[in-house]
Amino acid sequence: xxxxxxxxxxxxxxxxxxxxxxxALPLLxxxxxxxxxxxxxxxxxxxxxxxxxxxxxxxxxxxFSIAIATTIVCLLLAxxxxxxxxxxxxxxxxxxxxxxxxxxxxxxxLRITALKEILTLIExxxxxxxxxxxxxxxxxxxxxxxxxxxxxxxxxxxNSLLEAASDLGANSVQxxxxxxxxxxxxxxxxxxxxxxxxxxxxxxxxxxxxxxxYIMGSFIGSYFSAYDWHNxxxxxxxLLAIIAIITLMTSKYTDENESRGGSLL
Amino acid sequence: xxxxxxxxxxxxxxxxxxxxxxxxMMAGTAVLSIPAATPQAKEDVIKLRVCNWEEYIDLGDxxxxxxxxxxxxxxxxxxxxxxxxxxEWYYETYGQRVEVEYSCFGTxxxxxxxxxxxxxxxxxxxxDYMLMKLIAxxxxxxxxxxxxxxxxxxxxxxxxxxxxxxxxFDNFLINDEPWSKYAACYMWGIxxxxxxxxxxxxxxxxxWAIFDNPKFHRQVTLKDNVRDTYFAMLGYLxxxxxxxxxxxxxxxxxxxxxxxxxxxxxxxxxxxxEVLQKTMGNVYALETDSGKADMVTxxxxxxxxxxxxxxxxMDLADEDGVELNFAVPVECSNLxxxxxxxxxxxxxxxxxxxxxAEAFVNFLSRPDNVVRNMYYIGxxxxxxxxDDTTVFDYLNWCYADEDDEDNIDYPVxxxxxxxxxxxxxxxxxxxxxxxxxLTSQYPDKETIDRTAIMGYxxxxxxxxxxxxxxxxxxxxxxxxxxxxxxxxxxxxxxxxSWVVIRTRLYGxxx
Numbered sequence: 001x002x003x004x005x006x007x008x009x010x011x012x013x014x015x016x017x018x019x020x021x022x023x024a025l026p027l028l029x030x031x032x033x034x035x036x037x038x039x040x041x042x043x044x045x046x047x048x049x050x051x052x053x054x055x056x057x058x059x060x061x062x063x064f065s066i067a068i069a070t071t072i073v074c075l076l077l078a079x080x081x082x083x084x085x086x087x088x089x090x091x092x093x094x095x096x097x098x099x100x101x102x103x104x105x106x107x108x109x110l111r112i113t114a115l116k117e118i119l120t121l122i123e124x125x126x127x128x129x130x131x132x133x134x135x136x137x138x139x140x141x142x143x144x145x146x147x148x149x150x151x152x153x154x155x156x157x158x159n160s161l162l163e164a165a166s167d168l169g170a171n172s173v174q175x176x177x178x179x180x181x182x183x184x185x186x187x188x189x190x191x192x193x194x195x196x197x198x199x200x201x202x203x204x205x206x207x208x209x210x211x212x213x214y215i216m217g218s219f220i221g222s223y224f225s226a227y228d229w230h231n232x233x234x235x236x237x238x239l240l241a242i243i244a245i246i247t248l249m250t251s252k253y254t255d256e257n258e259s260r261g262g263s264l265l
Numbered sequence: 266x267x268x269x270x271x272x273x274x275x276x277x278x279x280x281x282x283x284x285x286x287x288x289x290m291m292a293g294t295a296v297l298s299i300p301a302a303t304p305q306a307k308e309d310v311i312k313l314r315v316c317n318w319e320e321y322i323d324l325g326d327x328x329x330x331x332x333x334x335x336x337x338x339x340x341x342x343x344x345x346x347x348x349x350x351x352x353e354w355y356y357e358t359y360g361q362r363v364e365v366e367y368s369c370f371g372t373x374x375x376x377x378x379x380x381x382x383x384x385x386x387x388x389x390x391x392x393d394y395m396l397m398k399l400i401a402x403x404x405x406x407x408x409x410x411x412x413x414x415x416x417x418x419x420x421x422x423x424x425x426x427x428x429x430x431x432x433x434f435d436n437f438l439i440n441d442e443p444w445s446k447y448a449a450c451y452m453w454g455i456x457x458x459x460x461x462x463x464x465x466x467x468x469x470x471x472x473w474a475i476f477d478n479p480k481f482h483r484q485v486t487l488k489d490n491v492r493d494t495y496f497a498m499l500g501y502l503x504x505x506x507x508x509x510x511x512x513x514x515x516x517x518x519x520x521x522x523x524x525x526x527x528x529x530x531x532x533x534x535x536x537x538x539e540v541l542q543k544t545m546g547n548v549y550a551l552e553t554d555s556g557k558a559d560m561v562t563x564x565x566x567x568x569x570x571x572x573x574x575x576x577x578x579m580d581l582a583d584e585d586g587v588e589l590n591f592a593v594p595v596e597c598s599n600l601x602x603x604x605x606x607x608x609x610x611x612x613x614x615x616x617x618x619x620x621x622a623e624a625f626v627n628f629l630s631r632p633d634n635v636v637r638n639m640y641y642i643g644x645x646x647x648x649x650x651x652d653d654t655t656v657f658d659y660l661n662w663c664y665a666d667e668d669d670e671d672n673i674d675y676p677v678x679x680x681x682x683x684x685x686x687x688x689x690x691x692x693x694x695x696x697x698x699x700x701x702x703l704t705s706q707y708p709d710k711e712t713i714d715r716t717a718i719m720g721y722x723x724x725x726x727x728x729x730x731x732x733x734x735x736x737x738x739x740x741x742x743x744x745x746x747x748x749x750x751x752x753x754x755x756x757x758x759x760x761x762s763w764v765v766i767r768t769r770l771y772g773x774x775x
Contacts, residue, residue: 055739062740120564127483127549210550212489214738222738225374226731
């Protein structure tokens with residue numbers, strides 16, 4: 001059995017290979033395409049295109065609008081649910097949590113197809129409210145991703161903190177605003193990130209609910225199907241940069257809050 | 266059944282990945298560089314790599330009651346997938362084992378991307394414009410002389426192809442050579458408007474203007490596909506010209522129609538963009554596949570449709586007790602083909618492989634197999650059958666009406682024998698079939714006479730059309746109202762000032 005021993009470094013090799021093949025190399029290819037033209041020469045024209053084309057900026061704006069609206073709606077719906085679930089003393093609350101997670105087990109195109117029929121019943125004609133329908137579809141799709149992290153954070157909330165605040169004279173509104181809300185910020189942030197980022201690019205929901213306006217995902221696809229790998233790659237790259245910035249900002253914020261949460265003690 | 270699947274990011278990324286693996290492999294071979302390793306022993310089995318549209322061939326497994334018994338005594342049923350039967354047939358006929366590696370593609374563009382990124386196939390089945398592009402780029406292996414030998418009874422394609430289709434393929438030139446040298450037609454059809462006669466009259470449906478008709482506000486759909494939609498809008502834009510007496514009676518009507526419907530000058534593209542922007546305000550949606558179901562459920566009343574899918578939708582609606590009809594716009598219609606071409610990269614000069622590829626086309630063109638495919642996928646085959654009456658008998662089996670009431674004689678001679686007055690090729694069908702399955706599957710001569718093929722465009726033209734499409738599909742930043750900018754500005758200001766104040770307040774503690 002001696003021969004089967006691996007050092008820690010050796011055990012890392014498969015993961016390293018994985019990262020190399022599926023993260024580093026594809027990224028390099030994307031970067032290569034983004035900064036070359038059809039003849040393979042270096043160019044920054046694609047980069048300039050991104051920031052000068054009214055279509056690209058408009059699509060970015062539209063994607064952001066959808067993502068922001070979806071995130072806000074999800075947040076407003078999910079927070080009370082997560083709060084009630086986490087704070088309730090019900091014995092069967094796992095069943096309730098379970099019920100909110102259950103739809104995630106059903107294929108989402110199937111769920112959106114069903115939603116399409118329901119919305120048609122309510123609205124009569126889907127084509128009149130493409131933006132609203134997209135928000136509803138996205139919310140339906142992403143709500144569990146918002147509930148779960150907030151639920152977990154709120155579950156960990158130390159009851160003695162709330163009791164201490166009440167003992168020191170805070171009323172229930174003050175307790176919520178000064179203790180519960182700040183302490184649940186990490187959950188909110190991870191929920192927001194998990195909803196905001198995918199809803200910027202999930203064009204399948206829009207397609208299925210007949211919103212023919214492009215968002216970032218379908219926009220990139222339209223370049224690829226027109227054999228324009230270069231502009232498509234540049235858009236992907238800028239989108240990646242935007243996502244990276246958002247993630248970095250929020251992760252910094254989460255840490256800060258956790259330390260701040262600690263200092264509250 | 267779907268001829269144009271949604272463009273798919275995942276497929277694009279797979280194409281990316283395959284390019285990547287190619288790079289890695291190239292690097293690998295460069296390092297190892299085994300010079301022509303061991304001349305391989307002649308393989309016993311020929312491997313034939315076929316790539317076709319999804320759901321575009323008989324996959325067998327029919328129920329027993331689906332057995333088709335034709336007047337000429339032929340009984341047809343699909344037990345196995347067509348390509349499995351081919352392997353068996355090839356061995357029986359030529360004594361050589363062949364193994365078919367069958368795969369599918371979603372859109373012409375996907376196929377093209379796969380080919381350029383290094384996927385190798387021997388024989389593929391793209392649409393008209395894509396096979397023209399591939400021929401023009403010298404990627405296609407011409408068929409051998411034996412393939413066109415009418416004395417060989419196993420040459421089912423050349424002996425059975427419809428004279429009408431053959432004529433089109435012989436007269437359409439790419440690089441001064443006819444298509445027919447490179448491509449064998451598989452399925453064909455036209456485009457038109459599928460409509461619900463309860464809400465839409467035939468007259469209203471039989472024009473490209475229906476998509477902008479305010480009477481059907483948000484109840485009509487266009488295709489989520491730049492070429493089809495461009496054609497429809499071009500027909501709408503040029504309706505006056507196309508319908509003028511002078512134009513229609515011109516001796517060069519066909520050439521002029523082709524030129525008009527392939528007009529991709531920047532000015533025309535701009536005009537189409539304007540018309541399309543306006544029309545987008547009237548349509549329900551752009552769709553690729555969902556339109557058929559939406560017609561049946563009544564979400565929409567008219568739908569831009571390919572004839573084959575129209576047949577499928579009408580069958581579907583009949584089962585649900587809804588009547589749908591198919592109308593071909595009076596201005597003109599798009600005649601389209603899907604054809605088999607052999608790829609130079611795949612065949613690579615291997616004569617045995619080429620023989621197997623040509624035999625594959627012939628096998629698909631054998632009349633009983635033609636019927637199997639047509640029954641299974643609903644599209645119309647390019648094969649008329651030549652001396653064999655199987656295909657025409659199948660048409661009779663589908664549509665001929667025994668009782669005498671309300672029957673009409675529907676001539677299809679132009680397709681089967683090249684002479685539309687040929688009395689051997691007249692279907693005696695119920696009058697209600699007009700404007701329905703029969704006329705969708707085999708349009709009458711008059712309709713066929715006002716069709717145009719859509720050619721392929723050069724890089725510049727393709728770019729312009731795609732740009733037009735993107736302009737229409739994207740939300741333009743200039744459309745953001747002023748109040749929205751003010752709100753965004755206010756929110757940004759609030760966030761920035763909040764961050765500044767917070768760092769001032771807590772900054773010292775850190």
